[in-house]
Amino acid sequence: MTDRTDHPAPPPPAEAGATITPIRSLDELAPGQRYELGGFALSEAEIIEFARRYDPQPFHLDPEAARESLFGGLVASGLHTLSTMFGLVMGSGWLARVSLGGNRIDTRWPAPLRPGEPVRVTAEVVEVQPSRSGRSLGVARLRYRVRRVADGVVVLEATGRHFLRR
Amino acid sequence: MTDRTDHPAPPPPAEAGATITPIRSLDELAPGQRYELGGFALSEAEIIEFARRYDPQPFHLDPEAARESLFGGLVASGLHTLSTMFGLVMGSGWLARVSLGGNRIDTRWPAPLRPGEPVRVTAEVVEVQPSRSGRSLGVARLRYRVRRVADGVVVLEATGRHFLRR
Numbered sequence: 001m002t003d004r005t006d007h008p009a010p011p012p013p014a015e016a017g018a019t020i021t022p023i024r025s026l027d028e029l030a031p032g033q034r035y036e037l038g039g040f041a042l043s044e045a046e047i048i049e050f051a052r053r054y055d056p057q058p059f060h061l062d063p064e065a066a067r068e069s070l071f072g073g074l075v076a077s078g079l080h081t082l083s084t085m086f087g088l089v090m091g092s093g094w095l096a097r098v099s100l101g102g103n104r105i106d107t108r109w110p111a112p113l114r115p116g117e118p119v120r121v122t123a124e125v126v127e128v129q130p131s132r133s134g135r136s137l138g139v140a141r142l143r144y145r146v147r148r149v150a151d152g153v154v155v156l157e158a159t160g161r162h163f164l165r166r
Numbered sequence: 167m168t169d170r171t172d173h174p175a176p177p178p179p180a181e182a183g184a185t186i187t188p189i190r191s192l193d194e195l196a197p198g199q200r201y202e203l204g205g206f207a208l209s210e211a212e213i214i215e216f217a218r219r220y221d222p223q224p225f226h227l228d229p230e231a232a233r234e235s236l237f238g239g240l241v242a243s244g245l246h247t248l249s250t251m252f253g254l255v256m257g258s259g260w261l262a263r264v265s266l267g268g269n270r271i272d273t274r275w276p277a278p279l280r281p282g283e284p285v286r287v288t289a290e291v292v293e294v295q296p297s298r299s300g301r302s303l304g305v306a307r308l309r310y311r312v313r314r315v316a317d318g319v320v321v322l323e324a325t326g327r328h329f330l331r332r
Contacts, residue, residue: 069267079249
């Protein structure tokens with residue numbers, strides 16, 4: 001995998017996802033809709049920097065030690081992949097006019113993400129629920145998937161519960 | 167909440183949780199066990215720095231704009247709370263001898279975390295499952311809770327699925 005770390009990084013997340021049209025209301029969302037939100041890659045240096053603060057384990061910190069791990073080489077902290085994906089989503093502006101916060105996210109990492117590996121992010125609308133109290137907001141459940149560009153393998157799947165303006 | 171941002175930050179996570187005894191095997195864990203893993207607080211500057219990269223929304227970025235939000239003031243990105251908690255857990259060394267990785271974490275944020283607010287982290291063993299294939303590893307489900315020191319309110323609850331050495 002070491003050859004992949006020499007590839008140049010793609011543009012930063014906010015640029016990569018900037019072409020999406022921001023929604024103006026929860027009511028524009030319907031179950032089954034899918035959105036393309038851009039892509040990213042994490043360099044070895046970025047992976048190590050994140051892991052030092054938030055996930056200091058040998059297979060995220062040290063390429064040599066990582067060879068002895070189950071992963072066989074350095075891999076990104078799953079929290080790094082999750083946070084970068086979320087930064088891409090929020091940086092794209094897609095939900096910027098309507099997002100009021102969130103209170104839940106359930107995350108799976110079916111496969112590891114290695115340094116320099118380009119991935120793409122999609123979101124799928126799972127559920128849309130206007131508030132019962134008649135206020136001008138509601139809840140959307142959105143399922144995010146992060147896939148390797150090279151082979152389509154999903155490295156992260158996360159379902160978030162968002163409060164959105166109507 | 168602005169007065170809280172003037173309080174000095176507590177020691178960094180790795181120090182705050184460093185007194186816990188590392189486990190040597192999955193087999194030392196049993197459902198119902200609880201561990202104290204230390205504490206932290208997030209300064210306003212740290213909250214804004216994290217949010218710029220990973221969760222650029224007004225209520226995480228700008229104290230003025232945040233006053234107009236549902237939160238009524240700046241709050242930490244939930245991913246920042248989650249990542250800092252995880253850095254504390256892994257930095258404590260508790261699982262350093264046995265951790266082989268993880269593939270799932272389900273997270274809820276029942277209440278917001280504001281700048282300078284001290285919190286404490288606990289872990290509870292939910293389930294322990296040695297591998298059926300007889301290999302020298304197994305799965306532990308651990309439930310983490312992050313509570314405000316001042317009033318015990320839970321600001322984060324997360325259940326992680328860890329692969330641990332036996």
